[in-house]
Amino acid sequence: MNGSAVTTAGAVVPRKKAIESTATWRRSDRLGLALCWLLGILFCAIAAAIVIFMLVQGVRYLRPSLLVTSPTAGFSESQTGGFLDPMIGTLVVAVLGLAIALPIGVTIAVWLSEYGRPFWLARVTESTIEMLAGVPDIVLALFGLLIFSSPILGFLSRTSGHVVFGRSFLAAGAMLSLVALPLIVSSTREGLQAVPAHVREASLAVGKTRFATIRRVLLPTARPSVVTGSMLGLGRIIGDTAIIVVLLGATLTLNQADNTPLLGLLKGTGSTLTSFIYQNSPTGEGNQPTKAYAAAFVLLLIVLALNAGVDLIARRRKLTTWSS
Amino acid sequence: MMQDPLLVEQRPHWWSDKRAGLTLGAVVCAAVAGVVAMLVFVVVQGWPSFAHNGLSWFGSGGSVDQQIKAMFLSGELGGHYVYTFHAWSLIWSTLLIVGIAVALSLGCSLFIAVFVVEFAPDSMKEVLQPVVRLLASVPSVIYGLIGVLVIVPFIGNHLISQQQKASVSHIISLSGYSLLAAVLILTVMIAPLMISIFADGLRSVPRHWLEASMALGINRWRTFWKVGVRAARPAVVAGTVLATARALGEAVMLAMVSGSVGFAPNPFDGAIFFFEPSRPLAATIIQNVEGLSSPPLKHTLFAIAAVLLLSAMLLSLAGWAAKQPLKRYGAA
């Protein structure tokens, strides 16, 4: 019987099972474990504090009217309107950035994973993407300003006379795509490499070209990875402030550049939730903490929703695996 | 070869493999060229500032704030441009903030990662993983907001005494925008990144090493620490490099929290050291964005950006170099 032993006298004696306890550990080991626990709990506490604090402040200061009113310049809290324009700005910038990053990122990932010749080009590409991941966004912002201020690309933003403004949604979107690019490339590559070789061989064996294989078999299979990468990239784009501050022109409301329907909006300036928060904190000029908290709450909700989405996809992916 | 009429898709495709390969390759080349161009352009734009200052660009001398103002004015007013710039206080601030934050975060993240992977009870593991991902994705401007509206006033009002403020009031004002606030928040910002990379590395340590160690009578803590963490050293290096790069480039949060004063915190000031304001490189750029219209200031800001860019590249290189000796014993 598990847990008891029979002694010679015939009585049943309960046997104590010795499991690994920390009593045999050295003191430094026990201190180490205590430190682990302490830091783990501290970490959770900090995370909880941040989330709860933002929740409380958001609930306190967020009113539905803020979501639908445009911001206006004013002196007191009640006069300055809401943050509808920044929200639209966030949406525009996110769509734009992703629209540019996704095709280029998937292309690069596909080339690296399926073609990859000449070898030196593949290594250079890998290193470049890695380097891009480490470039600070403020440097990307300055670079963007440089190229979009040049007369060649003047059509992408507002020009007055000979001076190209250089700041527009298009400029910001283009640079933000560089922020999302490394994430999309690495995630897509992982997804493609996870497809076993025999699937590719099977497709080629029935006469399909490599390109058709990629289009019809590999990319659909790797779609969850592509989506995950896009959502991670989207999260970074939405949370970015430096590029927006430099490249979006910092106008409170959406300012169209000219009157063409969509392009005018894209060539114009505006703001996003992140730059709105930055401007309304004591560091910026607006200095309305209540509006900043409300906008921060909305931003946090968006980011949390994206996170939850990524989690969901990861969970669903575990259910379908290749039998290799 | 006879074409079998029963087989579909026998006619050659325009979109043949060779063309597809070349097109994709062209896109890749363009992307690589773009990134290389960025490096070149940024350095070129920053060159005038380096040329005018020589090596003293990196040295100290004068107040950075005044120099920036002078540059801005000279640019606006036309005439002779002023380029004098000594960035040492900015560089020193950056080194201090990034160095302390990375060191703190490295220690804490290693223990937390070991906790998450091995020693936490299952219920806590379920909680900790989403928490790490959550904190990693919070935008830096929100960290900055909490910092400037909660931490900074707390430090200013409750941690710094009146005497301390009075003792240095002739040089700077201690108002809570401080090294302490910057380091604390930066540590919390980069910790989730480090934790997730360390945890991934620890999880991928081959199980048979840990089993062999346990089968020799080594307790769980020492097994995990001496064999597991040692085998995961490449991941530790990678995580540290990535987190340092992120910390170097952090502009927004530090601009909100570290104080907009080009002051170099002095460790010999004792306790006040932690309360002194500072101004890291990246934050300097973002705080002077309006001045980009003035050419000398523009060149100076690009010079700062070039320094940041080159540091990020050097960091990658250092990470690669740090991994090389690890390969000898097979844990890489």
Add this chain to the structure above:
Amino acid sequence: MEFLTPPPVRWLAPDADDPGPAPHTSERERLQPPAPGQNGNGHARGFLSAPRRRARSSGFAIERMELQDVSVAYSGKSAVKSVSLPVRQGEVLALIGPSGCGKTTLLRSLNRLTELTRGATLEGRIALDGVDITTIEPTLLRRRVTMVFQQPNPFPMSVFDNIAYVLREMGSRRPRKRALEGPVLDALERAGLLEEVRGDLSHPALRLSGGQQQRLCIARALAVQPEVLLLDEPCSALDPQSTQVIEDLIVQLRDEVAVVIVTHNLQQAYRIADNVAFMYLGELVEYGTAGSIFGSPHQQRTKDYVSGAFG
């Protein structure tokens, strides 16, 4: 149906101190042992024609561990059913049987390694020197009963550090490096590896050959001065030369530690084992000396397995 039953095993090279096999004496009289290297009557029993190179144990054995009615189950699925065996120092015990018969599980239960798997349950009693092992703290138990695994797994450190690491963790205080040199060299010598690595002890362990790595693992397991050494198919990943070296080593060690070896290689068991336990589907089918198991097994299933009818 005579042609369906496998032919009887021919004990072709009887040992001097084997007490002699069992019942069917009339058959023994009829059969003539063919010359070594040849097969008799068209049946390929090559390995049994090779003379056993190593002398059998002198018979002096201290009982180190005892298993009584041991059953192990993983999440309800029974892996080992009611096995009783003794483990003695001075003898090599081989556990043989086809794949999945539970011999590795039984081995791992001897040093409580099965507890590292979720859902594993153990019933029955395993005693080390008379003390129930479940009452000994696992870490301390595993220093007295050490294990060498199938795949050589030296740590990603130098040769010296592999053994020194194990020694460092023994005491409560961290010994100095110079104090460790002696025991490390001693362990390497007992494992027969010293001559080959003496020149450069800081050589990365993962760059040694497979056989050297496995001997390093054995040295590591011996460094803690265990009472029982468990070996889980140690030679299955190695070439014949390394296998021979390790088999010689095992036989040499048998007087210092009790050795239990799991092997699916019948020839190997024949070469080095003193006692053999044949397991099938979790049950102990037969236990006896190597001579009796290979020469004249009592059970039909043992006969079938040993003659190669299945497995």
